[in-house]
Amino acid sequence: MKVTLTTLAVALALAGGPAMAAQWQALPDTAPAPADNPTTAEKVELGKMLYFDPRVSSTGTVSCFSCHNVMEGGDDHRPTSVGVHGQLGGRNAPTVWNSAFHSAQFWDGRAATLEDQAKGPVTNPVEMGMSDLDAAVSRLTRIKGYKPFFDAAFGPGDNINADNMAKAIAAYERTQITPDSPYDRYVKGDRQALSAQQVRGMETFDRIGCTSCHSGANFDGPALPAGQPFLMKFPTFPGSSYDAEYKLTEDPGRYASTGNDADRHMWRVPTLRNLTYTAPYFHNGSVKSLPEAVKVMAKTQLNKDLGDADTADIVAFLEGLTGKFPDQTMPHLPPTPGDLLE
Amino acid sequence: MKVTLTTLAVALALAGGPAMAAQWQALPDTAPAPADNPTTAEKVELGKMLYFDPRVSSTGTVSCFSCHNVMEGGDDHRPTSVGVHGQLGGRNAPTVWNSAFHSAQFWDGRAATLEDQAKGPVTNPVEMGMSDLDAAVSRLTRIKGYKPFFDAAFGPGDNINADNMAKAIAAYERTQITPDSPYDRYVKGDRQALSAQQVRGMETFDRIGCTSCHSGANFDGPALPAGQPFLMKFPTFPGSSYDAEYKLTEDPGRYASTGNDADRHMWRVPTLRNLTYTAPYFHNGSVKSLPEAVKVMAKTQLNKDLGDADTADIVAFLEGLTGKFPDQTMPHLPPTPGDLLE
Numbered sequence: 001m002k003v004t005l006t007t008l009a010v011a012l013a014l015a016g017g018p019a020m021a022a023q024w025q026a027l028p029d030t031a032p033a034p035a036d037n038p039t040t041a042e043k044v045e046l047g048k049m050l051y052f053d054p055r056v057s058s059t060g061t062v063s064c065f066s067c068h069n070v071m072e073g074g075d076d077h078r079p080t081s082v083g084v085h086g087q088l089g090g091r092n093a094p095t096v097w098n099s100a101f102h103s104a105q106f107w108d109g110r111a112a113t114l115e116d117q118a119k120g121p122v123t124n125p126v127e128m129g130m131s132d133l134d135a136a137v138s139r140l141t142r143i144k145g146y147k148p149f150f151d152a153a154f155g156p157g158d159n160i161n162a163d164n165m166a167k168a169i170a171a172y173e174r175t176q177i178t179p180d181s182p183y184d185r186y187v188k189g190d191r192q193a194l195s196a197q198q199v200r201g202m203e204t205f206d207r208i209g210c211t212s213c214h215s216g217a218n219f220d221g222p223a224l225p226a227g228q229p230f231l232m233k234f235p236t237f238p239g240s241s242y243d244a245e246y247k248l249t250e251d252p253g254r255y256a257s258t259g260n261d262a263d264r265h266m267w268r269v270p271t272l273r274n275l276t277y278t279a280p281y282f283h284n285g286s287v288k289s290l291p292e293a294v295k296v297m298a299k300t301q302l303n304k305d306l307g308d309a310d311t312a313d314i315v316a317f318l319e320g321l322t323g324k325f326p327d328q329t330m331p332h333l334p335p336t337p338g339d340l341l342e
Numbered sequence: 343m344k345v346t347l348t349t350l351a352v353a354l355a356l357a358g359g360p361a362m363a364a365q366w367q368a369l370p371d372t373a374p375a376p377a378d379n380p381t382t383a384e385k386v387e388l389g390k391m392l393y394f395d396p397r398v399s400s401t402g403t404v405s406c407f408s409c410h411n412v413m414e415g416g417d418d419h420r421p422t423s424v425g426v427h428g429q430l431g432g433r434n435a436p437t438v439w440n441s442a443f444h445s446a447q448f449w450d451g452r453a454a455t456l457e458d459q460a461k462g463p464v465t466n467p468v469e470m471g472m473s474d475l476d477a478a479v480s481r482l483t484r485i486k487g488y489k490p491f492f493d494a495a496f497g498p499g500d501n502i503n504a505d506n507m508a509k510a511i512a513a514y515e516r517t518q519i520t521p522d523s524p525y526d527r528y529v530k531g532d533r534q535a536l537s538a539q540q541v542r543g544m545e546t547f548d549r550i551g552c553t554s555c556h557s558g559a560n561f562d563g564p565a566l567p568a569g570q571p572f573l574m575k576f577p578t579f580p581g582s583s584y585d586a587e588y589k590l591t592e593d594p595g596r597y598a599s600t601g602n603d604a605d606r607h608m609w610r611v612p613t614l615r616n617l618t619y620t621a622p623y624f625h626n627g628s629v630k631s632l633p634e635a636v637k638v639m640a641k642t643q644l645n646k647d648l649g650d651a652d653t654a655d656i657v658a659f660l661e662g663l664t665g666k667f668p669d670q671t672m673p674h675l676p677p678t679p680g681d682l683l684e
Contacts, residue, residue: 052413061408061424070672071394077678082403086428279680288680328672330412336419338621338630 023206025217026184027273027323031100031174037115037167039174042152047172049149049331050165056136057128059084060341064121064169068096070176070328073277079285083121084129090251092285095278097325098271100174101218102229107283108254109229109268114170119162133162140165145334178274178323186320194320201317204310209302219272219321231266234283235300242296246286253283273321290315365548367559368526369615369665373442373516379457379509381516384494389514391491391673392507398478399470401426402683406463406511410438412518412670415619421627425463426471432593434627437620439667440613442516443560444571449625450596451571451610456512461504475504482507487676520616520665528662536662543659546652551644561614561663571596573608576625577642584638588628595625615663632657 033039050056051070054063067081067089068074074095081089091107099105105117121127122136130136140146141160150159153168183202185193194202205211213232215221221230235248243249254263267283280286281293294314298306306314375381392398393412396405409423409431410416416437423431433449441447447459463469464478472478482488483502492501495510525544527535536544547553555574558564563572577590585591596605609625622628623635636656640648648656 054411055419059424059428060418060420066403069396069675072675073677076402077397078402078683082401084428086401086426277677279678281680290680325674330670330672332667333411333414335415335619336621338623338632341420 020187023211023215024187024202026187027098027101027177027179027181027217029177029179031098031177033171033174034113034115037170039171040153042149043154043168043171044175045331046146046149046153047168047170048328049146049333050140050169051172052331053333055139055143055336055340056122056130056165057084058130062128064096064118067093067121067127070096070325073097073274074099074176075278077279079280081127083124083127087126089124089126091283092280094270095274096173096176097178097274097323098176098218100177101216102220102268102271103222103224104227104229104268107267107270108257108263109231110254110257112227114173115163115166118166118169118173137162137165139340142337142340143334144337175326178325181273181323182320183317184323195316197313197316198320199317201313201315202320205314205317208298208304208306208310210297210314213269213301214272221269229268231263232269232301233265234267235265237300237303240299242300246282246296247284248282248286248300251283272318273323275318276322290318294318362529365553365557366529366544368529369440369443369519369521369523369559371519371521373440373519375513375516376455376457379512381513382495384491385496385510385513386517387673388488388491388495389510389512390670391488391675392482392511393514394673395675397481397485397678397682398464398472398507399426400472404470406438406460409435409463409469412438412667415439415616416441416518417620419621421622423469425466425469429468431466431468433625434622436612437616438515438518439520439616439665440518440560442519443558444562444610444613445564445566446569446571446610449609449612450599450605451573452596452599454569456515457505457508460508460511460515479504479507481682484679484682485676486679517668520667523615523665524662525659526665537658539655539658540662541659543655543657544662547656547659550640550646550648550652552639552656555611555643556614563611571610573605574611574643575607576609577607579642579645582641584642588624588638589626590624590628590642593625614660615665617660618664632660636660 037043051064054061054066057063062084067076069076074097075093078093080091081093083089094107100114103109105111105114106120111117111120119133122130123132137160146160150164154164182193182198213221213230216223224230231254234253235243238249249265252264254266255261275281275290279290280288281290282296287293287296291311294311295306298304379385393406396403396408399405404426409418411418416439417435420435422433423435425431436449442456445451447453447456448462453459453462461475464472465474479502488502492506496506524535524540555563555572566572573596576595577585580591591607594606596608597603617623617632621632622630623632624638629635629638633653636653637648640646
């Protein structure tokens with residue numbers, strides 16, 4: 001029997017249960033780009049080089065890739081990251097996977113776009129530790145082999161600057177998306193893609209209220225106007241033993257960057273995709289396992305004491321959110337002048 | 343006119359100058375492997391994963407790739423490397439490119455094979471800092487996703503151990519060779535591949551005696567029986583101002599690992615391929631530019647005060663030794679248990 005797309009669709013419609021509620025959305029195959037930074041192959045190629053280049057850090061040892069490992073989970077499997085001179089950062093590295101879909105960047109949403117975000121770690125003294133963005137640009141200018149790639153990405157001219165560096169990195173990051181998870185296949189009509197337990201977990205996830213924050217295709221909340229991050233308070237229901245055990249209120253969250261009292265303990269809602277790759281969890285990397293993370297969230301956000309069975313169902317569902325990582329070639333970086341790091 | 347390989351060879355023989363002396367050898371397209379570790383695609387794939395995996399370091403931040411960057415020059419563009427907790431190593435990271443052809447590994451030749459070498463940095467306290475190789479094996483065992491790759495590379499069974507880890511990494515490193523440099527094309531008969539200045543530099547390089555150590559296809563000396571590194575004393579002619587300027591005798595060389603007085607200031611002869619990518623130079627990374635490196639070597643090894651013209655010619659020749667880096671896909675590393683780093 002010849003199976004066409006049409007007969008397949010009809011067969012699925014006949015075989016399937018009730019239609020999916022509109023809230024369950026598959027991840028798009030491509031990420032949107034801002035009007036002033038359309039994604040091009042040349043920009044992505046340059047951005048990939050820059051993303052992997054540790055020479056933009058003071059010691060020449062830390063790149064975007066160091067803490068956002070696109071060969072594993074887009075993060076660094078540590079509670080908090082290590083920057084130049086072995087210094088510890090204060091927050092867990094968020095995954096770069098699907099960050100293109102976030103309403104805002106960083107744990108506290110203080111950057112409106114990936115372009116803004118890309119500049120931050122370069123001059124953070126405990127991350128890449130450059131004295132300022134000019135120093136980073138000077139490094140890139142002195143690595144002569146970069147010039148043709150900037151020309152290809154941005155047109156010939158005086159084009160090696162911090163804005164273009166950030167634009168190229170952001171363009172590359174927009175390619176780091178992970179579609180085709182079991183959940184995505186399920187939503188698109190393949191009702192065998194999730195197990196019965198996973199479907200039960202999906203329903204529980206919705207019923208108890210996880211979806212009030214973790215909504216949308218990326219499970220990170222609705223898209224708001226530019227610069228307005230979708231925030232959650234953490235914990236919303238303080239007072240459980242988890243607060244002390246996992247130091248949930250030690251970090252004041254968005255307040256640290258805005259100074260507004262209303263932002264105390266407010267956080268951008270993180271994605272739930274690829275959680276099987278991004279342990280340990282939470283802004284401080286304090287929770288090591290996914291079942292524990294689910295229980296802590298249910299209690300501190302929804303004031304629900306989740307039992308083991310419901311927890312296992314939700315974990316099974318969340319495991320179905322792990323998608324296909326892009327197959328990538330390694331960039332070839334241009335050679336280094338011997339006195340670059342001085 | 344139809345050009346066949348035969349007519350091309352005849353044409354080249356007629357057009358060419360004198361035949362190449364046997365000492366000038368092109369880099370082989372593949373590297374030899376030891377009898378007990380034949381190179382297979384499965385081993386190379388596993389080895390690439392391990393090479394890029396920082397989780398085999400105490401902090402989860404340092405991998406083979408950190409100091410031997412196969413996206414740039416196979417090294418790390420620093421005078422000496424940075425390991426866990428920001429600690430500085432004592433010697434310049436040698437390039438991994440073409441290390442498969444070395445008579446022995448490490449700057450002082452203390453490892454006979456790539457397999458032996460691969461285990462060293464894992465437990466070096468200022469490099470990857472694991473307490474012992476068992477601890478590294480324990481990490482790999484706890485990252486469940488590695489098991490199928492060890493099975494594919496070594497056959498099913500109890501196969502996650504330090505020897506197999508090292509064998510896989512060595513198999514991957516044997517693929518990291520850079521044939522097809524202008525010099526290689528020249529030696530194979532394309533007399534246009536090097537410029538007149540480069541050919542002059544090649545002749546000067548030979549005439550003044552560089553080839554007495556830097557011989558063979560990899561310019562790192564002849565192959566000796568296993569475990570016998572081809573060594574040079576550095577400096578052979580001490581007493582020049584360079585000794586103090588570049589601290590040439592501060593490190594006792596091979597003596598540090600053998601304790602034999604005869605090994606004081608003895609070093610394995612390093613390759614001269616891809617020098618345009620591997621600044622800064624020498625065992626301590628003290629010399630920043632290639633012209634300066636050539637002058638220092640001529641004086642301290644051959645007792646010759648090389649003029650600017652001869653130096654420029656030799657540099658031009660050495661620049662012709664930069665080959666084609668392999669195009670590589672990024673490995674996909676298996677996910678991390680949240681408590682791996684404890």
